[in-house]
Amino acid sequence: MSRVAPITRTAAATVNDATERSLATLRMRFDQARAQTLALTDGLSAEDCALQSMPDASPTRWHLAHTTWFFEVFVLERFEPGFQPFHPGFRMLFNSYYNGVGDKHLRAERGLVSRPGLADVLAYRENVEARLRGLLQAPPVDAAAQVALTEMIELGVNHEQQHQELLLTDLKHLFSRNPLLPAYRQGWPSVPVHPSPAGWLACPGGLIDAGASTASFAFDNERPAHRVYLEPFELSLRPISCGEVIAFIEDGGYRRPELWLSLGWDTVQQCGWEAPLYWQSQPAGERSGGSKVGRWQTFTLRGVVDISPQAPAVHLSHYEADAIARWQGARLPTEFEWEQMAQQVAVEGNLLESGLYQPTEALAAPPPGLPTQMFGDVWEWTQSAYLPYPGYRAAAGAIGEYNGKFMSQQMVLRGGSCATPRSHLRATYRNFFPPQARWQFSGARLARDLK
């Protein structure tokens, strides 16, 4: 009944909400998110934070500044009495894509800005944080304004979490372009892992509920909740593994057009793809034991490591995921098939908090009769284009640009990855990227028709 995001439509609905999640909780969430971002930059130099490796990726320093800009422009500017900008040039410089806010710096040129430097941006963060905490100490007395404020801060916290993941994937891409292949973190945390059993889980389909219906936070693109009719299908118990990708490669998968969507095949040829992103083939002579599997290594945030055949495959484009599925006589699930299954599973797994920053085997023993690793490890490409749900309408003003205008030429991914904060996820969460994108922690899970 309450339809809300991203800001909230009616004061009535949101007052409940604001009451529930008290200001104290919000303050904690805010502090935690901001600290989490900073913690991710531990050990990085000013230069690590300044460079941009491709137009799709942004410098770490830009992420630090832009997440701050979001709070400054969408919270302080609206709610702080006597608001003055921290720096008059930042409004344009750290605007990502909000035309409603005014001019913006070109995305592809974020790596051309050496000043403000890292120290300046950290000062910017501190300043805006302090003022935001002040606002949370003395919120507007008007109930509707208070609701609007807390909602916008909640959105800002979720926005910050999204950029935590991007900060890691962008940094990984940058380090991969350095011929010396530096490691972001040294050594691996020791975690117990469990084999993920192969197999399928059937679902009878029918008319199901999809999308976010609760009052708790969800992005506007997860709403409104609505009904979808599903044909019977089955879903793989686990994501596509590296071992399956190796078998695909060895079966000539990257050279067989019949396995690919037409644009996928064009991309394979134009980009010379022969394996997932960051994979590198080891010359025969240097392989341990001459094993075929030993042929492959991959660059990670901890440097170059041998591929583990049991681990979920990652850094796949939608095109590769689709081709690997076809090669196995299967297909990718729709986002609604995925969501239907995910509703039965807890939001747990190899998420940002594991500190691995790389997919691995299941961290917990697989639940009987349920799929494993639905959350964490890898974002799972679906067969669904990223389109508005029935009745979707973007919010008015600049904040309406958050999600809606990107509903073209992208595919939906579900489930989060090893770089997603746990509190950021839920079964209805929709991530989206163009089908050729590979630098995210993206993999897939197979589905099959049951008719």
Added chain:
Amino acid sequence: MSRVAPITRTAAATVNDATERSLATLRMRFDQARAQTLALTDGLSAEDCALQSMPDASPTRWHLAHTTWFFEVFVLERFEPGFQPFHPGFRMLFNSYYNGVGDKHLRAERGLVSRPGLADVLAYRENVEARLRGLLQAPPVDAAAQVALTEMIELGVNHEQQHQELLLTDLKHLFSRNPLLPAYRQGWPSVPVHPSPAGWLACPGGLIDAGASTASFAFDNERPAHRVYLEPFELSLRPISCGEVIAFIEDGGYRRPELWLSLGWDTVQQCGWEAPLYWQSQPAGERSGGSKVGRWQTFTLRGVVDISPQAPAVHLSHYEADAIARWQGARLPTEFEWEQMAQQVAVEGNLLESGLYQPTEALAAPPPGLPTQMFGDVWEWTQSAYLPYPGYRAAAGAIGEYNGKFMSQQMVLRGGSCATPRSHLRATYRNFFPPQARWQFSGARLARDLK
């Protein structure tokens, strides 16, 4: 025994089918389609037929050859005893995109081939036609083979009809790039027209049937029939008109990013779009009566003419259609919303047979309580990405490449245009193009949520 898809679902259905539409009917359909194609080239010079104006468009002569190639490779090569190719080089030269058939000539280089010339290609057409008629006179005695043959010829006829439309849109694009702006046809046929009333038609939604369920011909991408749940909505009685586009332009529509999808806005800026394709603005001094409407003219297959505000807008990209809808507080329909309405309307309208080759007002008085111009005039962009229906599986072999591999990064259009043969259409028909494409006869119709 049954090898059927993409054309029909069950052997049982097809045997009936083959019986019904007797060989005689098929021969007639074949002859008619082949003659129709040739008739479209009346008055064209060898040079008109040879040039290619962009990678997306093909020379007329290539269309003449490729439609023949389709029958040669998919029918004669499979069914003609002692088959010999007309010319050993043609198999590669006129292969459009079937990797399963072997090498193919690059699409972007179809305009680099002066030999075989038009006369050679016409001889090729005659040769293959004669042999195909021979085959239809003496079809295989084996029932399954006969079904397979007739199905493949049926597919070839529908394929030929698709290229009739492309021949016209490609030629229009070519002529538009000639600074002398030659006309394909002189003068306009005189046809009575009827005003299309504005207004909306409501639909309660619910669980509906979608896709092709009958035994008669449909492309594989229209199958399987399946159920879809629709929320209540309303659909505009008529397509977006040129007058509405003029109002959009005058309201600054092409300069307001908030009206556009993000990629659409990028395209507007990169391509410098200020109006639909082929529109040209007349300097103030030369306008009749100084009227604002008189400002706009457009290039047609009959040369440059004044824009008629009542006529359906054409040569819109999906992005423009989407932005114009948003500007009107509406949206584009999904393909299922459109299909649900179209099921109630006869396949009639301003189609290829009208000989206008340009959208116009309604040729017949609008039926009370029903939308007008659902078929003909302009292909109508929908909000639906071109994706497989639940249970879709492409046919085995090269013919499976016909539709399935293009299910990525394209949007569905429905309803046919002034360049579509009437017998080629039906309510379940799915056309598809990338969202930035404008050289087809593409327009749109508005929809709105009813909740």
Added chain:
Amino acid sequence: MSRVAPITRTAAATVNDATERSLATLRMRFDQARAQTLALTDGLSAEDCALQSMPDASPTRWHLAHTTWFFEVFVLERFEPGFQPFHPGFRMLFNSYYNGVGDKHLRAERGLVSRPGLADVLAYRENVEARLRGLLQAPPVDAAAQVALTEMIELGVNHEQQHQELLLTDLKHLFSRNPLLPAYRQGWPSVPVHPSPAGWLACPGGLIDAGASTASFAFDNERPAHRVYLEPFELSLRPISCGEVIAFIEDGGYRRPELWLSLGWDTVQQCGWEAPLYWQSQPAGERSGGSKVGRWQTFTLRGVVDISPQAPAVHLSHYEADAIARWQGARLPTEFEWEQMAQQVAVEGNLLESGLYQPTEALAAPPPGLPTQMFGDVWEWTQSAYLPYPGYRAAAGAIGEYNGKFMSQQMVLRGGSCATPRSHLRATYRNFFPPQARWQFSGARLARDLK
């Protein structure tokens, strides 16, 4: 009083000149050149004449029209009483690059024009020719005007001859892009050939005269005559042969950066060059006798033929010529070194009139103590950039754009080719192309320092 450049230097000279080369001679030259152009199109279809294979090349029909346009705009428009254009659109449509004449059609879009067709362009040619002959029958009575008229026609004849060569090289390129590799001419004329002896010819250098000093026709870029100081050098007796190129290839020449200019090496890698343009390597199995030489074939205007090791190498870029020279411990000559030698040799050789349209061994026995094949066979790349001679000044008005504005980023070639009309050449003639161009009949001759 008469201002005449770019054609002759002094009024005195030109009056003599105009007297000498009587109008009768000019009429004959004009008729001959026009007929020669048409003869080159024998056997070509309308489609052969319509297509454009790359922005650098033009359709045959465009050459036919543009050479006519030159006479219409620069002669008829200036000298014909009551001049009316043949077609008002042609002034723009067939303008190549003369900004002073007004708008021009984009070079890269010459292949998008199907109308006017070949028949229309032939009618255009006849019309303008008839009017030009009329003008030559009744020239202006004023002496200066008569001089100006005849000079401009002389320029137009030379312009026509330049396009005869381009017509052939552009057509060759077009046919080479057709997968069926059609031949322009069938069979080879039988001509006796003589081996070209290897060896060097020394020149002491010193202060020499360069450039065109005589009153007879020369382009403005050959003037003024001026002095140049040469160091002692020697020149190869014959052009680089195909055999030398094969040896270069087999020595890894196309894979060794140390042999190349930096931009040349970039080009080799970007374009994937492994041999001269039009060369194709025959798989080992299909070679006659397994010989290494038999490995190479080339596409010619008479179809694909085996490479003759003794023939001059052709379709070399400047970069390849330079690298092959360096590989042989030599260099390319400067244009003045070349000219100094060429002054001693008659303008004879394998020129357009031989009808071979392909370089070959020497047609006449090599003159003792002189280099062979200085004229004809292949244009010879020099080490000289195409720059103005001291005192050069382009003519006023549009005709001044003929040569001067191209004096940037091109290299000088000397000597003419198997596609150059004999009467078009002389020792001071400067041709010019960018260093990466390969589709002309371009080769080279080695030089060495003698100190």
Added chain:
Amino acid sequence: MSRVAPITRTAAATVNDATERSLATLRMRFDQARAQTLALTDGLSAEDCALQSMPDASPTRWHLAHTTWFFEVFVLERFEPGFQPFHPGFRMLFNSYYNGVGDKHLRAERGLVSRPGLADVLAYRENVEARLRGLLQAPPVDAAAQVALTEMIELGVNHEQQHQELLLTDLKHLFSRNPLLPAYRQGWPSVPVHPSPAGWLACPGGLIDAGASTASFAFDNERPAHRVYLEPFELSLRPISCGEVIAFIEDGGYRRPELWLSLGWDTVQQCGWEAPLYWQSQPAGERSGGSKVGRWQTFTLRGVVDISPQAPAVHLSHYEADAIARWQGARLPTEFEWEQMAQQVAVEGNLLESGLYQPTEALAAPPPGLPTQMFGDVWEWTQSAYLPYPGYRAAAGAIGEYNGKFMSQQMVLRGGSCATPRSHLRATYRNFFPPQARWQFSGARLARDLK
């Protein structure tokens, strides 16, 4: 025994040379050059030193490393007993373009390397400097080896000086791409300036000596000394001024194709040039006094300043310099005309040591009867293509790649700029850039024929 080029021509000369410029002098030169480079980085942050603004420009940190690499690879690796590289990865990472040394990192990707950071590179500099000083304390006893060592160090010092200039021009470009337009230096040094008188200086021409003939250091591209014949000409007393450029702009110079070389006009249109690089036009309302001159400002290493009409114009491409010359009825000088005049003038002017980093009026009163500002302020584009002198031969091995392989498609500039160290220059010095390059301190001086 003598292996010397590109540095000196004969062993005899070099032995003298080595004696003259004693090791002590060389040590001083080395220390001075290295300190000078570091001084230029005063006040720069690690981030300022890390970014790359375009493929043509390099990060400051890269310049710091590459100049060190040059000494490590070409001096230490050859002459240091028991040589060990500072870091095994640096040999590839900081190789600019020497194929003879092995792999190299892509130029366009120098901005993708965050590690080694600035501190690491400074440590690299110190390490190599210390080892080089050690070598200079204990040079090889073998005389030839000692000569080779000192010559190579001399080359390295000159190489370092070249990069000092590039460091500044690359940094200026980077800062110009930052929307906040940061200044490299605050405030302007106070220097007295003198008006540069307009006028011309005649030269009778004749057979002159060109190129470097002395034993002192000169690059190989300045050798061999040789004779050149010049026609009589005159040279402008001063470089083209900003005032002249403003007049050119106001006369429509950037919109008149007849003033431009053809490729120059193409560039103007493609790049949308309307003024020299870094110039920005001030809206009418904001101009002081509404003066036309006040319309223009420019970005400098000290931020945005008003254009001074008397100052030499800078950041011109060759194409702009050529068009401005043509507009004034003049032309650019050849490099030999320029050199002939420059031989009469002392190497003094607004050079790196002035600390202005921007061209200005003459720092000293103009010498009577001599041109001003031949050295310093702006590199002066000539009409000469960058080509080898007669008898030029590049040195063997990787060091031969220093200059020779770039002798294609570039134009010669002479005289040095406000960013060139004084001790780096001489009258025979040849700089070279492609004609469209604008980010160097490049201007020009006019010449005219005197016949």
